[in-house]
Every structure is written in C-alpha cells, then in structure tokens.
Amino acid sequence: MLLSPGFLIDGEFRITKEVDSFHFSVLSLCYVYRLWRFFLGLQARANPKNMGWQRVKVCEIFTSIQGESTYMGLPCTFVRLAGCNLRCVYCDTQYSFDNGIEMPLDDIVSHVKLVGVNLVEITGGEPLLQGSDTLALIRTLLDEGFEVLVETNGTLCVKDIDRRAVIILDVKTPGSWMSNKADLSNFDHLKRTDEIKFVICDRSDYDWAKDMVARFGLREKAKLLFSPALGMLPPRQLAKWIVEDRLEVRLNVQIHKYIFGPDERGV
Numbered sequence: 001m002l003l004s005p006g007f008l009i010d011g012e013f014r015i016t017k018e019v020d021s022f023h024f025s026v027l028s029l030c031y032v033y034r035l036w037r038f039f040l041g042l043q044a045r046a047n048p049k050n051m052g053w054q055r056v057k058v059c060e061i062f063t064s065i066q067g068e069s070t071y072m073g074l075p076c077t078f079v080r081l082a083g084c085n086l087r088c089v090y091c092d093t094q095y096s097f098d099n100g101i102e103m104p105l106d107d108i109v110s111h112v113k114l115v116g117v118n119l120v121e122i123t124g125g126e127p128l129l130q131g132s133d134t135l136a137l138i139r140t141l142l143d144e145g146f147e148v149l150v151e152t153n154g155t156l157c158v159k160d161i162d163r164r165a166v167i168i169l170d171v172k173t174p175g176s177w178m179s180n181k182a183d184l185s186n187f188d189h190l191k192r193t194d195e196i197k198f199v200i201c202d203r204s205d206y207d208w209a210k211d212m213v214a215r216f217g218l219r220e221k222a223k224l225l226f227s228p229a230l231g232m233l234p235p236r237q238l239a240k241w242i243v244e245d246r247l248e249v250r251l252n253v254q255i256h257k258y259i260f261g262p263d264e265r266g267v
C-alpha cells in the first residue's frame with residue numbers, strides 16, 4: 001500500500017490513501033513535470049530577456065491625458081497594476097485593490113506599442129507590490145524606447161527602479177491616515193528628474209508638508225508637487241497659501257478630473 005495526499009480522477013481532485021503501482025508511476029511523472037516547470041521558471045526569472053515567463057496582475061490599461069505631474073497635459077498610456085497596501089481616505093481607485101488579470105509582460109508591451117503613445121505611466125494601486133516583475137516591465141518599456149513614469153505611494157523601496165524612469169513619489173500626509181507607512185529612506189534614492197507629490201487635505205497637512213520639505217531638504221532632491229485633495233481642499237485655497245509663503249513648489253491639480261469628471265474611470 002502506498003500513501004498519497006491526493007489524486008486526480010475524472011478531473012476531480014480527491015483525497016485518497018491507497019494508490020496502486022500504476023497510479024504511483026503516473027503521480028511520480030506529474031511531480032517530475034511540476035519540478036521541471038518550477039526550475040524552468042527560476043531560470044527564466046534569472047534572465048530578464050525571458051519576459052514570456054514574467055507576469056503582472058493588471059487592473060486596466062488605457063490612454064488618456066496625463067493629469068497630475070509636470071507631464072500634465074501630455075497624452076499617456078497608463079498601465080494600472082492591481083493591489084495596494086494602503087487605504088487612503090480619499091482613494092479614487094479602490095477598484096484596483098482586487099480586480100485584475102495576470103498578463104505576460106510581452107503582451108503588455110505589445111499592447112502599449114500598438115497604442116503608439118511615447119509616454120507610459122506604471123501606476124496602481126501600488127505597482128511596486130509586484131516586485132521584480134514590475135521592475136522588469138519598467139526596464140523593458142524603457143528598452144523599447146518609451147518614456148516611463150512610475151507612480152508609487154512611497155511605502156516600498158524605489159532603489160531598484162531603472163534610473164531611466166521618472167519616479168513620482170507620493171508622500172502620504174496625516175490627512176490620508178497613512179502617513180506612518182511611508183519609507184522615508186526613499187528620499188535618498190531619488191534623482192533631480194524625479195517628482196515628490198504631497199496630496200494636501202487641509203491646513204495642517206499643508207504645514208506638515210512644508211515642514212517635510214524643509215526638514216529633508218527635498219527641494220534639492222526632486223521636483224515638488226502640492227496637490228489639493230479633490231473635494232477636501234479647494235485649489236484656490238492651496239494656491240493662496242503657496243503664494244503667501246512664497247513656497248517654491250508646483251500647485252498640481254488633477255486636470256483629468258476637471259476634463260472628464262471626478263468619477264470617470266479609465267481617463
């Protein structure tokens with residue numbers, strides 16, 4: 001008598017304790033096949049050229065106007081990856097938390113190429129949650145000649161993002177209820193061409209962001225964006241504070257929300 005945790009019979013997985021020698025041989029072959037697939041997968045991951053093995057979970061891909069950075073107003077293809085490790089109070093992309101399909105990287109790149117827009121933004125959710133697969137996607141798009149923006153919520157290390165990409169690093173303010181999750185060591189990995197974005201909910205957020213800029217010398221590290229949280233702080237009010245303080249930051253309103261409406265998805 002041979003012991004086995006389970007066996008596939010007529011398409012159903014059934015728990016069984018007794019398996020005869022014929023079934024044992026079939027089982028062994030299955031295990032060998034699985035092991036072979038597993039080692040091939042490891043090999044492929046070690047070689048970035050083997051993109052066919054790498055996948056990311058994608059929530060949506062769409063082309064619109066870039067609405068919130070110094071690239072504002074340019075046509076851009078967005079690749080929104082699924083999943084997020086935060087729950088900001090003002091989140092407008094909650095649909096990305098769970099919804100998504102696994103896509104091979106080469107399918108995504110083919111799709112983006114077909115669209116024919118040079119600027120591509122990898123966003124989420126939180127795109128860096130998908131680790132080396134996201135990094136490979138960024139690298140491949142850059143190798144293909146695209147200009148790549150990576151929008152991240154600032155909780156995961158950005159050090160390994162290809163230096164050719166532009167990082168848009170969100171610094172979550174207390175008004176988001178997520179400020180304690182930020183990885184502040186990320187400031188040391190930024191380039192002058194990267195961007196740091198504060199979404200400001202109220203006056204105390206504004207003062208907090210101002211203090212962060214001074215305390216960490218952020219003006220020297222990257223471009224600075226102050227963005228009013230939609231429906232929480234009127235842009236006019238934020239503009240007034242910035243001008244009053246002669247603060248050298250860029251007021252950044254989400255223009256796609258004004259063009260297409262606050263609830264429109266995929267714009």
Ligand code: SF4
Nearest residue numbers: 084086088091125153
């Ligand atoms: S990080 Fe972005 S996607 Fe995640 S909860 Fe906050 S606003 Fe939503």
